[in-house]
Each structure stands twice: as C-alpha cells, then as structure tokens.
Amino acid sequence: MAIMTGTRLLRYVFMVFSLMVRKSSISCEELLTGSYHLEYLDNTSRRVNATFVMLVRNSDLDGTINSIRALEDRFNSKFGYPYVLLNNEPFTEEFKRRISVLIPSEVQFGFILPEHWSQPDWIDEEKAAKSRKQMVATNVKYGGSVAYRNMCRFNSGFFYKHELLQKYKWYWRVEPNVKFYCDINQDPFRYMEENNKVYGFTITVYEISATIRSLWPAVTDFVENHPEYIADDNAMGFISDDSGKTYNRCHFWSNFEIADMDFWRGEAYTAFFEHLDSKGGFYYERWGDAPIHSIATSLFLKRDQIHFFEEIGYQHDDWGHCPLPDDIWEKGRCSCSQKGSFDYDPSSCKPRWDRFTNSGRA
Numbered sequence: 304m305a306i307m308t309g310t311r312l313l314r315y316v317f318m319v320f321s322l323m324v325r326k327s328s329i330s331c332e333e334l335l336t337g338s339y340h341l342e343y344l345d346n347t348s349r350r351v352n353a354t355f356v357m358l359v360r361n362s363d364l365d366g367t368i369n370s371i372r373a374l375e376d377r378f379n380s381k382f383g384y385p386y387v388l389l390n391n392e393p394f395t396e397e398f399k400r401r402i403s404v405l406i407p408s409e410v411q412f413g414f415i416l417p418e419h420w421s422q423p424d425w426i427d428e429e430k431a432a433k434s435r436k437q438m439v440a441t442n443v444k445y446g447g448s449v450a451y452r453n454m455c456r457f458n459s460g461f462f463y464k465h466e467l468l469q470k471y472k473w474y475w476r477v478e479p480n481v482k483f484y485c486d487i488n489q490d491p492f493r494y495m496e497e498n499n500k501v502y503g504f505t506i507t508v509y510e511i512s513a514t515i516r517s518l519w520p521a522v523t524d525f526v527e528n529h530p531e532y533i534a535d536d537n538a539m540g541f542i543s544d545d546s547g548k549t550y551n552r553c554h555f556w557s558n559f560e561i562a563d564m565d566f567w568r569g570e571a572y573t574a575f576f577e578h579l580d581s582k583g584g585f586y587y588e589r590w591g592d593a594p595i596h597s598i599a600t601s602l603f604l605k606r607d608q609i610h611f612f613e614e615i616g617y618q619h620d621d622w623g624h625c626p627l628p629d630d631i632w633e634k635g636r637c638s639c640s641q642k643g644s645f646d647y648d649p650s651s652c653k654p655r656w657d658r659f660t661n662s663g664r665a
C-alpha cells in the first residue's frame with residue numbers, strides 16, 4: 304500500500320467499493336492485476352451462454368479485423384463475449400496473432416473437418432457440373448463455385464456440430480467486412496433468452512429463383528410427411544402468400560444471425576436438413592443456408608420466437624439496416640443514415656414482415 308500513488312490508491316478503493324456494491328465474481332488476482340475490463344463489472348456483464356461465430360479464410364484477414372474491431376467498439380468491449388473462428392484450412396500463425404491482439408475476451412480458432420465441407424460421394428458430379436455450367440452461362444452469382452456450395456451446406460447443417468461450438472447455446476454470426484453502426488447497450492443474447500426468442504435478424508430479402516428451383520417441392524414433401532414438426536402459430540404466412548403452395552422467396556439474410564444452436568441441433572431441424580441434403584440441391588442447384596434457415600424457423604417455431612433487431616445498425620455489402628425510430632437512432636449514436644436503410648427498398652421483405660406481424664410501418 305505504501306508504494307501506491309494517490310491516484311492508484313483511489314482507483315483501488317473504487318474497485319473494492321464496486322465489488323462490494325455489485326457482488327461481482329471478479330477474483331482477487333484479477334483485481335490486483337487489473338486483468339479485466341472495468342465495464343465488465345457492470346450489471347450488463349452477466350453473460351449468457353453465447354459466442355460470436357465467424358467462418359473465414361486466411362485471405363479474409365483484413366475484413367475479419369474490420370468486423371471484429373467494429374463489434375468490439377460498439378458492443379463487446381462492454382460485455383466480453385468469446386469468439387470462435389472457423390476455417391476449412393488451418394489458420395496461419397500470422398492470422399491468429401493479428402486477430403488475438405484485438406480481442407481481450409477468449410478467442411478460439413477451429414478447423415472444419417473435410418466431411419463437413421465437401422461434396423458427398425453420392426452426388427452425381429456430372430449432373431452437378433452441368434448445373435454449375437448452366438448457372439455460369441446465366442450469370443448466377445457464385446453459380447460455378449463448389450466452394451460456395453460447400454459453405455452454404457456447412458452453414459445449413461454443420462457449423463453447430465463443430466466441436467468448439469458444443470459448449471455454447473447462442474451464437475451471433477459475423478462475416479468479414481460488415482459494419483455495426485450503433486452502440487449496442489443492451490445485450491441481444493440476453494434479450495433472446497429472457498424473451499423466449501430463437502432466431503434474430505436485421506435484414507430480410509428475396510432469394511434468387513434460379514438457385515432454389517426445387518427447394519420448395521422438397522420442403523412440401525417434408526411437411527406432408529412430418530406434420531408433427533409444424534408449430535401452431537408459425538410464420539408460414541411470411542414466406543408463402545398462398546398458405547404454403549408456393550414460396551415467396553423471402554428469407555432472413557443469414558450473414559447476420561443471432562440464434563439458438565439448440566434449435567438447429569433439435570429433432571425437427573435435424574430431420575429437415577437430412578431430408579433436404581438427401582435431395583442433392585446444395586450441389587444440383589445452389590441452395591443457400593439463408594432460405595433453409597428461414598423456412599425452418601418459419602415452420603417449426605412460433606412466429607413470436609423470431610425477432611427483428613431494430614436497434615442493431617448493420618451493413619453487409621450494399622445493403623444495410625439503420626434504426627428508423629429517432630429515439631433508437633439517437634440512443635445508439637448511430638453513424639448510418641436512416642434514409643439509406645434497406646428496410647423499405649423494393650428488394651426488401653421487411654414490408655411483408657411488418658404486415659405479417661402488424662408492426663413497423665404496416
């Protein structure tokens with residue numbers, strides 16, 4: 304004590320006082336070494352069972368740094384949630400070093416097993432190749448890419464089976480080069496848990512028809528054989544305008560997701576994914592994880608278990624969501640223009656979501 308300067312002593316007294324008042328679980332050692340963030344002492348620090356998940360390549364280093372930096376600045380420096388980064392190739396030492404330096408909380412780097420990231424043997428490669436060629440000829444984005452298809456299949460049916468994710472229930476999916484425009488002061492994970500939510504989104508759009516021609520027939524097939532999985536009060540009315548006869552192609556844009564992995568791990572989704580996978584549409588067409596997640600959540604959940612995060616200002620590529628209510632925009636100190644928000648763009652499904660849920664501008 305004698306060697307403490309005045310300011311350090313004051314800080315020490317303040318910390319001890321904070322601990323007494325807040326009954327935090329910071330250990331003596333952490334207290335003495337200061338190896339924690341003061342903000343974590345706040346009430347908001349009671350973390351739920353959750354992690355960020357990023358699927359990235361070594362070549363995505365700069366974009367990954369951009370996303371993490373934004374997320375830490377706007378949210379996670381106050382909360383300290385861990386990160387899991389996954390890759391189908393081993394991460395380089397340089398990649399791990401450059402990422403770890405940004406993150407005071409835990410970060411783990413995982414390798415994806417080839418059986419979770421490859422075209423299955425039973426896929427007829429001749430048929431798949433023909434379809435890829437056809438999609439290239441008609442300028443379908445990523446139409447010629449097998450890697451993209453592996454990615455979509457991994458995000459649909461395998462990421463939540465990765466060993467590093469087993470100990471978590473909730474995840475927040477983050478891609479390279481996304482932006483977070485507003486301070487996030489309330490913990491979205493905690494919101495999900497306390498309000499019985501399962502799936503959260505910020506942007507909803509129409510899928511490209513050419514990539515999913517046979518998806519809805521495969522879904523219909525499943526629904527007919529498994530009426531037991533269809534929830535009462537589900538969100539079919541959001542994704543179909545004719546009570547399930549056809550799919551209106553609306554889906555939650557899955558580059559952002561805050562959701563419960565136990566839903567994907569559960570009986571209904573497991574059966575659903577296996578059924579879809581057996582049709583080969585990930586390779587014979589180019590089924591995306593976004594329509595698959597969206598259809599599953601819309602059918603197997605109650606509609607009020609799906610949540611729109613108005614307060615999370617978010618940008619992926621050309622499209623972004625900016626909070627429209629002024630009070631939310633101001634409270635979040637948002638750096639986005641409300642006029643530029645994608646919500647009521649002609650390509651957005653948000654007006655349908657509003658009408659379906661009697662919310663927003665509906």
Ligand SMILES: Nc1nc2c(ncn2[C@@H]2O[C@H](COP(=O)(O)OP(=O)(O)OP(=O)(O)O)[C@@H](O)[C@H]2O)c(=O)[nH]1
Nearest residue numbers: 358359360363389390391450451454478479558620
């Ligand atoms: N490790 C790894 N990650 C990949 C690969 N392809 C895509 N990803 C990741 O998968 C996610 C989706 O891929 P994107 O290329 O962003 O695809 P997208 O979002 O549909 O399309 P964009 O509009 O181009 O962003 C991102 O997190 C990528 O980093 C791959 O071959 N290996």
Ligand SMILES: *[C@@H]1O[C@H](CO)[C@@H](O)[C@H](O)[C@H]1NC(C)=O
Nearest residue numbers: 325345346347348349493497
């Ligand atoms: C802290 O959390 C407890 C338990 O959830 C709650 O009752 C209390 O009101 C919170 N206090 C503040 C200052 O938010």
Ligand SMILES: *[C@@H]1O[C@H](CO)[C@@H](O)[C@H](O)[C@H]1NC(C)=O
Nearest residue numbers: 352353469470471472473565
């Ligand atoms: C977190 O969630 C996972 C998946 O539900 C579960 O297996 C694990 O036991 C949970 N951990 C804690 C600490 O509750």
Ligand SMILES: [Mg+2]
Nearest residue numbers: 478479558619
């Ligand atoms: Mg992307």
